[in-house]
Amino acid sequence: MAERRTPYEIYWEMLVFCRTPRSFTSIINRCNLNSRTGQEYLDFLTGKGYLTTVQDGDRTSYVSTGKAAEYIETFTRLYQSLFDTIPGFKL
């Protein structure tokens, strides 16, 4: 299903999931991505300041930043508004 989502939908899933620190493996599993694509998305979001890395010993985790909250909120509002109206009939 990964290819059927837009990059913005995948960013949203990653940012929501990373509200608490998450490992690379758990992110790609949750978002149903392969490691190469997953790494590209994470690099992009980290580069833009939507995610930050947290070191815990030799483990690296990703966590959403405050900047991500605006994105999550805008995205959520936009997508929920898609269901403001539904096809006009009932079965």
Add this chain to the structure above:
Amino acid sequence: MSRPVKTVMDPAITEKTLQESSQNFASELRGFFALCILNLVFGAIILAFGIMFIVTSVLALVEGGTSFWFAITQILAWGAIAFLGFRWILSSVKVLKGITEIRGEYGALEKPVSGETLTGLIIRMMAQYRENRKAIRLMTLICTLGYALFLALGVLNLIAGISAAAGSGPLYIFLVQAGLTSRLGGSLFFSFLAAGINLAIGVASLLFSSWFRRYSRAWDLRLAEAARSGEALRHAMEQG
């Protein structure tokens, strides 16, 4: 360490909008699920009809009640109809599978549904539509074809019934040979019963086709809107 993620929308407005969106989402899931089930049933009926008439045509051929090439044409025609029914079932199952998963997940959620959970399901629904767009268009086309076919059969049955009532004209003999009307002594009852069934299936096909078109239109609009949203998000990300 990063700041905790906060929300800045007006909570009252957000909650109202969220619950409306959630109800609309649930309602659409229900409607689309029922439509897929009905399609599955009708696909099965058409497949059964096709097979039944193939058998009838083969029997007529064996008994020598009709010409060889006419029987072969009939078998091929009913074979095509049975194939149409089979494709109808396959398309319905493909779409139904995805919608059943989402419906099951939505049903298992505690209500009221949180905004993020709903958005996650909307994303999955969008992905389902992108994946099944062709199948849904095929179903719309098959429904339209089914409508035309069953309407034509219904009209032929009606003509056969009227013709049988009037006696034994050339049209009636042709319809009997074509296997499109009852062989039971030109029974009026069976002709009109067949006409009723065919016309009912035809009308149902037309309705399904119309409903699928409405769904397709709504979803195409949503995808276009999502693409526009994507542009806005990209712009915001570039600026940020």
